[in-house]
Amino acid sequence: MALFKHLKKATILSASALMLSSLVISSASAERENENRSDVKNVPELKVTSKDTIVINGKEFKDLNDNGKLDKYEDWQLPVKARVKDLVKQMTLEEKAGMMLISSHYMGNSKSCLDTVNAITCEQDTVSKINRWSVPGQQFYEFNPPIVEASAATKGIQERNLRYLIIRDNPSAKDLATWINELQKIAENTRLGIPVVMTSNPRNHAGNLAFGFSEASGQFSLWPGELGLAATRDEDLVKEFGQIAAKEWTATGIRKGYMYMADVVTDPLWNRINGTFGEHPDLASEMIYAVIKGFQGEKLGTHSVSLTTKHFPGGGARQDGHDPHYEWGKFNAYPTEGSLYKYHLPPFKAAIEAGTTSIMPYYAYPSNEHSVPQLKKDKEFEEVGFAYNKRLITDLLRKELKFDGYVNSDTSIIYAMPWGVENLTKPERYARAINAGTDIVSGEADPADLIKAVKDGLITETRIDQSVERILSEMMELGLFENPYVDPDKAQEIANDPASQAKADEAHRKSIVLLRNDQNTLPLRDEKIKDVKLYVKVFSGTNADASTRDLKKSIAQYDPSIKLVDSLEDATHALVYTIPNTVADRPDKPLSVALGAETGINVEEIRNIEKKVPTVLAINMTSPWLIGEVEENAAAVVAVFGVKAEALVDVIRGKFAPTGKLPFTIPANQEAIDNNNGDVPGYDEDPSYVYRDKYGNAYGFDFGLTYEKK
Numbered sequence: 001m002a003l004f005k006h007l008k009k010a011t012i013l014s015a016s017a018l019m020l021s022s023l024v025i026s027s028a029s030a031e032r033e034n035e036n037r038s039d040v041k042n043v044p045e046l047k048v049t050s051k052d053t054i055v056i057n058g059k060e061f062k063d064l065n066d067n068g069k070l071d072k073y074e075d076w077q078l079p080v081k082a083r084v085k086d087l088v089k090q091m092t093l094e095e096k097a098g099m100m101l102i103s104s105h106y107m108g109n110s111k112s113c114l115d116t117v118n119a120i121t122c123e124q125d126t127v128s129k130i131n132r133w134s135v136p137g138q139q140f141y142e143f144n145p146p147i148v149e150a151s152a153a154t155k156g157i158q159e160r161n162l163r164y165l166i167i168r169d170n171p172s173a174k175d176l177a178t179w180i181n182e183l184q185k186i187a188e189n190t191r192l193g194i195p196v197v198m199t200s201n202p203r204n205h206a207g208n209l210a211f212g213f214s215e216a217s218g219q220f221s222l223w224p225g226e227l228g229l230a231a232t233r234d235e236d237l238v239k240e241f242g243q244i245a246a247k248e249w250t251a252t253g254i255r256k257g258y259m260y261m262a263d264v265v266t267d268p269l270w271n272r273i274n275g276t277f278g279e280h281p282d283l284a285s286e287m288i289y290a291v292i293k294g295f296q297g298e299k300l301g302t303h304s305v306s307l308t309t310k311h312f313p314g315g316g317a318r319q320d321g322h323d324p325h326y327e328w329g330k331f332n333a334y335p336t337e338g339s340l341y342k343y344h345l346p347p348f349k350a351a352i353e354a355g356t357t358s359i360m361p362y363y364a365y366p367s368n369e370h371s372v373p374q375l376k377k378d379k380e381f382e383e384v385g386f387a388y389n390k391r392l393i394t395d396l397l398r399k400e401l402k403f404d405g406y407v408n409s410d411t412s413i414i415y416a417m418p419w420g421v422e423n424l425t426k427p428e429r430y431a432r433a434i435n436a437g438t439d440i441v442s443g444e445a446d447p448a449d450l451i452k453a454v455k456d457g458l459i460t461e462t463r464i465d466q467s468v469e470r471i472l473s474e475m476m477e478l479g480l481f482e483n484p485y486v487d488p489d490k491a492q493e494i495a496n497d498p499a500s501q502a503k504a505d506e507a508h509r510k511s512i513v514l515l516r517n518d519q520n521t522l523p524l525r526d527e528k529i530k531d532v533k534l535y536v537k538v539f540s541g542t543n544a545d546a547s548t549r550d551l552k553k554s555i556a557q558y559d560p561s562i563k564l565v566d567s568l569e570d571a572t573h574a575l576v577y578t579i580p581n582t583v584a585d586r587p588d589k590p591l592s593v594a595l596g597a598e599t600g601i602n603v604e605e606i607r608n609i610e611k612k613v614p615t616v617l618a619i620n621m622t623s624p625w626l627i628g629e630v631e632e633n634a635a636a637v638v639a640v641f642g643v644k645a646e647a648l649v650d651v652i653r654g655k656f657a658p659t660g661k662l663p664f665t666i667p668a669n670q671e672a673i674d675n676n677n678g679d680v681p682g683y684d685e686d687p688s689y690v691y692r693d694k695y696g697n698a699y700g701f702d703f704g705l706t707y708e709k710k
Helices: 080-090 093-099 153-158 173-188 226-232 235-252 281-296 339-344 346-354 390-400 426-436 448-455 461-477 488-495 498-511 544-558 603-612 645-653 670-675
Strands: 024-027 045-048 053-056 059-062 101-105 126-130 142-150 164-167 197-200 254-257 306-312 358-361 406-411 440-442 513-517 533-540 563-565 573-579 615-620 636-640
Touching (some): 045 059, 101 153, 226 281, 235 281, 235 488, 281 339, 281 346, 339 346, 358 390, 390 426, 426 440, 426 461, 533 603, 544 573, 603 615, 636 645
Parallel strands (some): 101 164, 306 358, 358 406, 406 440, 533 563, 573 615, 615 636
Antiparallel strands (some): 513 636
16 A cells, blocks of 8 residues: 645525525625735625625625725735634623534424424524434433524524534535525624634535434435445545545535544444544555645635544543543553554544644543553543544644644533533533643534633633634635625535536446455346356345335446345355444443344354355444354455445456455454554464464455456
8 A cells, every 4th residue: 555645785584585686695706905815816796685794995895894984804815814704702701602613503393303393404502412423212311401402594604604604404505505595695794704714524425324424425426435435445546535525515616524533443343433534544545645735725725625634632542442432431441552652643643734723632531541641741531532632633733743723622511421520510511621732622513611611701702713824714715705606506416516516426436445346246237147056135123124225226227237136045146245334332241242132133044045056245333343143154344334236246247357455453252442552553463363264365455355357
């Protein structure tokens, strides 16, 4: 593998009548006259709905604060730094505090919004008493008192001064654009006219959706999961993915991504492996660098989606796989000398080199008890959550790694996961985080406790100004002050672009890893397929029958030459698609990646199929599953990471010779997992750690077979 090489006021429109064509559009075309001003190559297009515009020397500007004159922050010719300084001077403490929160937000017709009056915006607070970060059906941490989880749109923007909002819904591109336009109108009609920044978790990947990880899929071009992108080993393709996805996102008005994970996989039991780029810091660095350059571009601008890289300094260093979303997994352990710098920090260095605008620390605190010294000069860890951790945020991230963007906490560190600072009051927690170097706090929709922390003298307003300046710089660079509005019809057109999906389909094919191919079972080319009767079955703990029907339908439509049969007795071959479910993280039972009842896989039935007919076994490798019991009797084995059926058919039929490589090591057995070091990736474990097939092939990092394409 290649190693990483880069360290007049318009009438306010009613919600039901919102159309881009009815927005008042103003534009200027004169060239920049003052060469001492910022490098403005093109005069920006201005779009307004409720504020006046001012014309000076033939150039047009927004009068965002309604004072009838051109303020520095309204002057798009000036450098961002000058504009930001001017705006911060005009902001009240309440406006600054609102800017430093980011929370979930829902559409008016969302199942999470009980407001049925307004069809576009949700005008009702969502108040939470229970932390829903756990897996479906399990709830663990009770809030006391209840908190505002998501603010009503108008109240949140105009009264609470919120400007960063996380999208949790999964509407069409057109509906998403229409909704975001309405939110931008609400923001424009405020005292200073500061726009909102719409943020999302990933929306372009095949696979299971989960709150806080990947809320949406299927509305934009559909790509493999992050592990699948890593399996392609194609940096250029990953960068192109970012460029395509950024075009789709910006067309709808989404300008910020809570992604991607620079975490390195070092514990196979961790249930967030699916969102990573694998176990090797070099590969993860290559992928994170490419995807940031794709989404943001070489320089942040109107074309960009600004990314938040997570979870500093790496969430993969786990103790028995348990995750710090839960109290029983609240610390990071580094028992191996040098593991922090060798394995976990390099992808974050790559993200900083690529220009990521913000970095998210994880919930966990670093445990001295479970670690050997990792910091320079043998300094001990500060045993508080990473977002509260001055030694790691200010000293390591900012001073040592030279990160100059802003730090965005993970969701609900104040109320639900305040690890290491549980004894502090809410205002004290805000103070601890912000004084440590955190700039924006996620999961909170009411700035009252933050404001109290400042008024009580726990945080200086100078420190608040520093955070707000960092945040506003991003908004200015994205061009949102000039034009936050989008064309809903154009957004849908871009989302439906077949060329984008064609490129995504290439990635799907490249992501498939061929692990074994006995007696050239594959490919089933034309000379073989005419005699094949294929039995297809999906194994999964959820909706297996429906998934089987869908897979068979996709195969029949895509390649009618494949004869499908409903009975195993009538079959000459079988395709078994195995989709294990992640085991719930709970304190009273060890985590597991064994295939069986807990992961929703009927191992015995799979073995029976394999014994009756030559079987192609496809395993969705969202985790490094223990595959020995189902792998050994298959005729051919492929690993996928969230893949379209059509791509799998292309590989099976020989229309595409597999090129994918494993992004992590598959463990040999439970004993190997029990003996592994939770802060060391599989490729650097003892040789006995890796699974070997009956031919002695080690299914380790970078393994993958192919066959000649005719």
